[in-house]
Amino acid sequence: MNFLIDQQHQAIFEKAKAYSVECLAPFASQLENDRELLKAKMKEMAEQGFYGLGIPKEMGGHSYNYLQMSLVYEGLAYGSGIMSFLLQLQNNINMEIATFYEDIDPEILKVVPDLANGNKTTAFVLTENASGCDPSATNAYAELDGDVYHIHGQKDWITNAQDADYFNVMVKDGKDSQNMIMLFVEKGTPGLRYIANRERMIGNGIIVGSLEFDNCTVPKTNLLSANGFKEALKAIDVARVFTPAIAIGVAQQAVDSVAEYLGQRESFGKPILTNQGIQWQLAEMNTKIEAARCLLYKTAAVMDSGEPVATIAAMNKLFATDVAMEVTVKCAQLFGAEGFMKDAPIAKSMAVAKMLQIVDGTSEIQKIVVGRGIARQYLPRR
Incomplete structure (x- = not known):
């Protein structure tokens, strides 16, 4: 398996990184709470060609594979972890509508070009207050009556809950x-109600809220999949390829930034960066980031091959996000008092790293997935 990135792949990464440094990083503070600016930047990213990455070209997308998409998200995360996270979430759902479901109604597929160019937005409606990332614990349900489904229940922690034009709903x-089944629900459908946004440590320019389904009625043709559990797990595996890419960009x-800062800041008559103890800390951090990057590339390659990816995707999510958390905390320490300032970029990086440890299954869930994989391999079969 070749882990060397060729010129084409490097160009994909460099384009995303350059854009994020120039156009996202300078607005980090404003993007935290300014929803209109965030929407404008999402539109700008669409204009720059960062939407529709995994959607086939014949449907208006770019036909990128998982490795290429990972490089985009790592590059964008270098300037803004939050914006990279929001973009990959949009692209994932859009790609799923375009390519995942076998018997999808042709009328639904007509929305894909608008998703590929960023004209329309989506939301993945999976989690509930009592179930988190355990799809099997879902309480919301739909009942088929003739040619329509009646949806009942509540979903929580839904990114873009207020702003999405379409919802992929698992009940x-x-x-x-x-x-479990997966249903396609359009914004404004009677019985669908947005409840409330909850503020978080980071990323409050994004609406993350709850949705209530009170006898929400959709046509039977809006069935995306009769095997929603399988589709939800597949979607989670996709996220566990890309969330680590964001973690790596944030950590790098x-x-x-701290190496540059320490190279310019003097203590006892010389740059702090000349201190061997400091160099060793940076060496350890860079080594762990590079190890995470290699695991990311391997995971993306496995996903591209079509081989089972759940276990290595869990390893990928566990390792990269834990590395990002460790690295950002240590870098904040090396920034000294500057790292403790509320508006310091490293403070935001720490919050993003913590978010990435939690979304798409906490680090503890990843350990369960990996541990069960080991147990299946070595426990006696009964």
């Missing part, structure tokens, strides 16, 4: 059913 196939920027 039980009947109140007492164990089977933290190390680069």
